[in-house]
Amino acid sequence: MKQNELKQSVGIKAVDFIQEGMTVGLGTGSTVYYLVEELGRRVQEKQLQVQCVSTSQRTWDQACALGITMKPLQEVSTIDLTIDGADEIDPDFQGIKGGGAAHTYEKIVAVNSRKNIWIVDESKLVDQLGAFGLPVEVLPFGAQQLFQRFQAEGLQPKLRLDDQQDPVHTDSQNYVFDLELGTIKHPHLLAQWLEEQAGVVEQGLFLDLVNTVIIGTDQGPKIISDIR
Numbered sequence: 001m002k003q004n005e006l007k008q009s010v011g012i013k014a015v016d017f018i019q020e021g022m023t024v025g026l027g028t029g030s031t032v033y034y035l036v037e038e039l040g041r042r043v044q045e046k047q048l049q050v051q052c053v054s055t056s057q058r059t060w061d062q063a064c065a066l067g068i069t070m071k072p073l074q075e076v077s078t079i080d081l082t083i084d085g086a087d088e089i090d091p092d093f094q095g096i097k098g099g100g101a102a103h104t105y106e107k108i109v110a111v112n113s114r115k116n117i118w119i120v121d122e123s124k125l126v127d128q129l130g131a132f133g134l135p136v137e138v139l140p141f142g143a144q145q146l147f148q149r150f151q152a153e154g155l156q157p158k159l160r161l162d163d164q165q166d167p168v169h170t171d172s173q174n175y176v177f178d179l180e181l182g183t184i185k186h187p188h189l190l191a192q193w194l195e196e197q198a199g200v201v202e203q204g205l206f207l208d209l210v211n212t213v214i215i216g217t218d219q220g221p222k223i224i225s226d227i228r
């Protein structure tokens with residue numbers, strides 16, 4: 001199967017985990033796109049009634065266009081389940097997210113969810129995190145100084161640029177540095193250090209958060225559940 005077909009298969013499968021009346025967190029990205037399409041279809045066919053919160057403007061717009069009931073985060077008291085993509089997942093189901101610059105809102109929604117499911121194609125599974133540049137959202141104020149601090153620490157930051165070579169802005173109008181680390185031997189220590197740096201809004205290591213992973217394989221979606 002092609003990569004997009006694998007993404008579509010897990011996006012569709014994940015909707016089976018959504019139950020009537022739930023408040024659902026919708027992630028961001030090309031895999032979540034298929035989840036939202038399928039959820040929209042089931043809502044339109046009156047198979048499911050749910051309300052959702054979004055992790056990005058992109059997902060919000062897609063979901064609204066499909067007639068899914070969307071709520072601002074501050075208007076919901078609990079999130080029953082969040083379904084999101086990931087850029088890398090290691091054998092302990094620790095992950096890197098933020099390839100679409102949405103990881104700050106994604107993490108806020110994830111940590112406030114009772115259950116988290118990630119949907120990925122097989123290419124996202126790695127032995128060790130770090131080949132994917134670690135996204136770090138930073139405030140524009142002081143970004144140059146923070147960039148130099150990261151350089152001095154050997155973290156090999158790169159300012160993320162768009163196709164016009166302008167800095168990418170997150171939904172909160174911040175910048176993203178991608179840290180070209182190669183391998184991350186101690187994810188918890190790195191996460192802690194990054195979070196202590198003034199100007200860091202959020203870093204893309206998602207540690208000890210996910211309960212279930214749905215992996216797209218040529219043999220069909222493979223579900224690994226209740227790992228936490």
Ligand SMILES: O=C[C@H](O)[C@H](O)[C@H](O)COP(=O)(O)O
Nearest residue numbers: 029030031085098099100102
């Ligand atoms: O910022 C974006 C998110 O963390 C995405 O969930 C992640 O990049 C995976 O996206 P995709 O499904 O497009 O590979």
